[in-house]
Amino acid sequence: MRSNDYEQTPELELARAARGGDEQAFAEIVRRYSPRVFKFASRFFRQRSLVEEAAQEVFLKAFTQLDAFEGRGSMEGWLTRITTNTCLNLLRSARRRPELTVSDLTEDESTWLDESQADAAAERHQSSERSRVAADLAGRVLETMSPDDQLVLTLVDGEEMPIKEVAEMTGWTQSKVKVQAFRARRRMRKAVEQLLAHKKKSPDGSLESAR
Amino acid sequence: MRDEHIISILESAPPALLGESELEAIRAHTVHCSECRRAYEAAQISALLLRERALETIEPSPFFQTRVMAALRERQASNETPALGRLWKATGALVSSMAATVAALAVLTIFAPVSQPSAGTQEEIASAFNSYSAEEVLFDQNELPEDQMSYEQVLTTIYEAGEDR
Numbered sequence: 001m002r003s004n005d006y007e008q009t010p011e012l013e014l015a016r017a018a019r020g021g022d023e024q025a026f027a028e029i030v031r032r033y034s035p036r037v038f039k040f041a042s043r044f045f046r047q048r049s050l051v052e053e054a055a056q057e058v059f060l061k062a063f064t065q066l067d068a069f070e071g072r073g074s075m076e077g078w079l080t081r082i083t084t085n086t087c088l089n090l091l092r093s094a095r096r097r098p099e100l101t102v103s104d105l106t107e108d109e110s111t112w113l114d115e116s117q118a119d120a121a122a123e124r125h126q127s128s129e130r131s132r133v134a135a136d137l138a139g140r141v142l143e144t145m146s147p148d149d150q151l152v153l154t155l156v157d158g159e160e161m162p163i164k165e166v167a168e169m170t171g172w173t174q175s176k177v178k179v180q181a182f183r184a185r186r187r188m189r190k191a192v193e194q195l196l197a198h199k200k201k202s203p204d205g206s207l208e209s210a211r
Numbered sequence: 212m213r214d215e216h217i218i219s220i221l222e223s224a225p226p227a228l229l230g231e232s233e234l235e236a237i238r239a240h241t242v243h244c245s246e247c248r249r250a251y252e253a254a255q256i257s258a259l260l261l262r263e264r265a266l267e268t269i270e271p272s273p274f275f276q277t278r279v280m281a282a283l284r285e286r287q288a289s290n291e292t293p294a295l296g297r298l299w300k301a302t303g304a305l306v307s308s309m310a311a312t313v314a315a316l317a318v319l320t321i322f323a324p325v326s327q328p329s330a331g332t333q334e335e336i337a338s339a340f341n342s343y344s345a346e347e348v349l350f351d352q353n354e355l356p357e358d359q360m361s362y363e364q365v366l367t368t369i370y371e372a373g374e375d376r
Contacts, residue, residue, distance in 0.1 A: 023280065023283075026280075026283070027276055027280055030275070030276045030279050030280070031276050034271040034275055034276065034279075035270065035271060037271075038268070038269055038270060038271045039268050041269075042267065042268050042269040043264075043265070046267070048269050052271075052272070052278070055275070056275075056278065056279050056282055059279045059283075060282060060283060060286060063283060113256070116256050116259060117252065117256065131263050131266065131267075132267075134259065134260055134263035134264075135260075135263045135266070135267045138260035138261055138263060138264035139264060141257075141260065153261055154261065154264060154265060157225040157257075157258060157261045158261035158262060158264050158265030160225070160227070160228065182222050182223065185221070185222045185225070185254070185257070186222050188257045189221065189222070189250060189253045189254045190253075192254075192256050192257050193249060193250065193252075193253035196249070196253060196256070197249075
């Protein structure tokens with residue numbers, strides 16, 4: 001059976017065939033769910049190579065754990081849980097970046113902070129370039145935080161995902177997710193506050209003067 | 212409410228998810244509390260950063276499926292090698308123990324103390340190895356002392372013994 005022949009196959013049947021050693025069935029699982037796995041892995045990593053590495057690890061793990069998939073929940077949910085755990089483990093094994101200071105910011109990031117500070121309350125239209133700069137800066141701030149903080153901030157605050165769903169994905173209790181989010185929010189706010197305070201100290205707020 | 216610091220409100224949820232009453236409390240308080248105003252400003256920027264980060268998604272490349280399947284085959288192949296590895300290890304242990312035994316024997320052969328046998332002992336050894344010497348055959352067969360045999364008797368006995376073989 002070719003991979004295309006499995007296009008309409010229900011996920012439970014697909015899992016059964018893959019478990020029985022049908023390579024094409026597993027190839028269909030990879031094809032069908034890789035966008036979802038990539039989406040979640042890119043909440044944790046920004047470099048394509050790291051996202052691909054994490055996603056590959058997710059599918060290899062999924063293959064060895066196919067017996068555990070009994071079809072009680074959706075395969076998408078099951079794979080999302082594997083993705084979350086895999087990415088958390090990868091983040092935990094990686095070295096955390098030290099604190100981010102104004103001197104570490106690029107000129108674009110520094111300008112973005114200036115402009116955002118000027119009208120923080122207003123819903124300013126973000127050009128694609130400004131969005132990219134903001135995403136870069138967010139990534140850099142998040143990298144200084146613990147993997148658990150990164151997880152709750154990106155999912156609860158970034159994705160606005162319900163606490164219950166995050167608890168299901170991580171295997172944490174709902175109160176743990178809430179407490180973790182509360183603390184992570186404080187740490188993120190303090191990191192940004194510190195950057196803003198240092199920028200204000202420099203006479204023209206420019207990156208060069210901050211250095 | 213106006214005099215209460217609003218930090219705990221900021222930390223309870225992202226600004227976008229705060230209710231109108233909470234936002235009103237924040238606005239009323241930040242007018243005169245510069246510390247909370249800075250915190251609120253930072254919280255808004257944090258939320259903006261996280262939203263932008265969430266919008267960024269990397270799509271799988273067209274070769275991703277092929278890459279995973281190749282990695283899967285590679286992993287399956289490497290899972291099969293441990294059996295061979297165990298066999299190779301067992302063979303290696305056997306070979307090395309054999310080599311150690313041979314080496315020990317060689318060392319013993321070369322360095323073991325050898326005592327010089329006396330002349331009498333040498334003769335005993337020689338006779339032990341030479342149990343079918345002509346003299347012995349003669350003595351065994353005729354049971355006569357050497358000085359009582361004639362030269363002809365000796366020759367006859369030797370030739371007869373040779374014919375018998």
